Amino acid sequence: MSEAAGEDRSKLLQPDDISKIERVFNLRQVNTSEGHLIFGPQERNGIRQSEAAIPLDVASEIVEAIDRGAERLEEYEGWIDPQRGYVEFEVRQQGLSALRSSTIEKFTFDIHPCTHEHASDPPFIYDEERNHFSTVIRVSANDGSTCIEISPNSPLCLPLLPLDVEGRGRPRTQTTLKIYLSGSTEKTDLVRRSRELANSFLFELNVRHRCSYSLRPRVENRSQRRHGTAIEYTVRFPKTPIADNIAALFSIPSDFAMRGNHTLFYLSYYQILEHYMPAVHKRETVRKVRRLLRSLDFDEEKDSSVLKILNSVERSHGASEGEQLRNLVQECVPENRLEEFLSLDHGGHFGKNGPISGVPAINSKSGESLASQVAKRVYMLRNRIVHAKDDARYAESKVLLPLSREALRLQPDIELVRLLAIEVIVDNR
Structure with a gap:
């Protein structure tokens, strides 16, 4: 989507649209600043304990997705869009991957013609704002009906961060795993098939290429931490013999x-x-x-x-x-x-x-x-x-x-x- 188109759509945001965003992320709007909607957390013990700034054009895309039936995944961080047959998982990467920008050009990818709209193509995409190369990994079924991709996030999975100290939006991306099926898919079937494909793909990336990713679980509220032993504020010469x-x-x-x-x-x-x-x-x-x-x-x-x-x-x-x-x-x-x-x-x-x-x-x-x-x-x-x-x-x-x-x-x-x-x-x- 072009920047101009994003600005035009962002002007159409109504109070009801903002309420949809509040409900889906468990946030509450507190302000608008520099082309961003500013949200605060609903609960102090929630994961996000500081404000979150969502660009207006991204907010418009999130509302559009919600209106067509998209929703956040229940077990993992990410989104499911049954109308498009699309699932996006947030992922963690452990350690240094062989599939990184300095070596990824050595790899080939099992890609076939498809009807899906991809924001970028392997082997990487350049982010001018951050002066950074991000890895793009994509494979597809022989008939092009299904694609699996690891790449920078779509607007749905934009990291929710506060504005910087000067009140400007921060450059923000994270890696996500995207599953594209062939058109509209019933929700339960879409969740099942996307989980199966994600598990299989991440397993083979790890085994065949020593590239370790894992799906990020969703936790709304972490358990409160109460120390079992008091913290002492006097540092003493040790008295406890320990083997x-x-x-x-x-x-x-x-x-x-x-x-x-x-x-x-x-x-x-x-x-x-x-x-x-x-x-x-x-x-x-x-x-x-x-x-x-x-x-x-x-x-x-x-x-x-x-x-x-x-x-x-x-x-x-x-x-x-x-x-x-x-x-x-x-x-x-x-x-x-x-x-x-x-x-x-x-x-x-x-x-x-x-x-x-x-x-x-x-x-x-x-x-x-x-x-x-x-x-x-x-x-x-x-x-x-x-x-x-x-x-x-x-x-x-x-x-x-x-x-x-x-x-x-x-x-x-x-x-x-x-x-x-x-x-x-x-x-x-």
Whole structure:
């Protein structure tokens, strides 16, 4: 669309059109400035915590798309346009790709004549405003009915950023994956087919070309973060002896946090708990045996007394990982530390209507000890992350994928398992 055409259409925006944009992005208009509609977030805990500036011509295209039935995807960041048979996914790129501007001319693309309208052609497009080359990857079916493209975003997926310090629009692009089918397609079928094509294409890009992209999941509100331990403002000379392996294990989660991998973030702290399970379990077994030996009715000449010791040892030897974890929490984590953590405002995260499915809620009034409830939740969440296999035993709780909407809401559970790791380390110095 030409700049003049965009300006003409932007003049036609009505209050009802602006309301459509507000609803679809969960924003509210606060101002108009320098050819932009300025929006603020509806909720302070939403993803976008600053104002967003949408150019008027882009706003017009978004309204036009909404009017023909286009809408935002439910599971991923992006848009679906059933009338056009078109889907656009926002994607993340991990690491340096072989398909970059300096080497992309070495590649050929499986392209056939089609009827779709493409804004650019492989291998790249030059952005004069940013003085930047962006990669364009496109392939098509033999009959030209379907095209798959990775390229800079269309107006629908324009990054929502504030104006710069001088009140001007910022140059903004992001990479998106576009699926073009042959004309109008029923919504459910379009979502299914686009997901299948996207998964297949991104898998082959990774395997064949070491080019790693992933679809960006959609999360309206991230879980509120409440630190499980208070921040101290006095930096002291160290007093806590830590073994090399524990020091390494405790430092690893922060690296995963920076990379946005919440499931590995969680598992890294859980690995610390696993490290201490055998020693604490053995310690508890020895304590129980000693208690039996000190019992006033213990008689080493009686088989019944000796059998009590044997049974205690056998039960200990056959304890499951879940039982060992419960014992670890009960022995090493003070009840008041759990009470203090759970008393914080986690936005209902640990309640029965919390955002993480397949794990038990924690209820201080249930009659079950907090240590037992916490251990069950931590262990079942661990299972949801690691049991990525087709096994009937785990059919009730599907695997928790690293970039799923649930994974992006794990922060309170991560803070909980971090608290457990700290208390266990301190208890076993």
